[in-house]
Amino acid sequence: MVSQELLDILACPDCKKPVVLDAQTLVCANADCRRRYRIEDDIPIMLIDESEVLSPEGWRKTPAARGAKS
Numbered sequence: 001m002v003s004q005e006l007l008d009i010l011a012c013p014d015c016k017k018p019v020v021l022d023a024q025t026l027v028c029a030n031a032d033c034r035r036r037y038r039i040e041d042d043i044p045i046m047l048i049d050e051s052e053v054l055s056p057e058g059w060r061k062t063p064a065a066r067g068a069k070s
Contacts, residue, residue, distance in 0.1 A: 001042060002021060002026070002039060002042065002044060006044075007019070007020075007021060007026075010026065010044060010046065012028040012029075012030065012033055012035055012037075012046075013046050013047070013048055014028070014033055014035055014048050014051070015028060015030045015032070015033040015035075017029050017030040017033065019037065019044075019064075020062070020063045020064040021063070022036070022062045022063050022064065024038070024039050025037060025038055025039060026039065026044050026046075027054070027059070027062045027063070027064040028064060029064045029067075031056070031059065031065070033053075034053055034054040034055075034056070034058075034059040035048070035051040035052070035053055035054075036051060036052045036053075036054055036062075037050075037051050038050070
């Protein structure tokens with residue numbers, strides 16, 4: 001699990017906005033960016049080329065859209 005301390009300093013490498021924990025992924029809090037980064041063995045893979053861009057509908061279903069911190 002990703003610690004809150006790490007979440008507090010992580011940012012989306014594409015738009016530099018905060019990321020929010022969503023199950024086993026990190027989701028960018030920016031509705032325009034909507035990138036999702038996977039977590040492997042408790043290590044966030046924060047590479048733009050390996051991220052997924054969520055659809056607007058998919059992003060709205062995440063904690064990032066609801067303004068959650070974790």
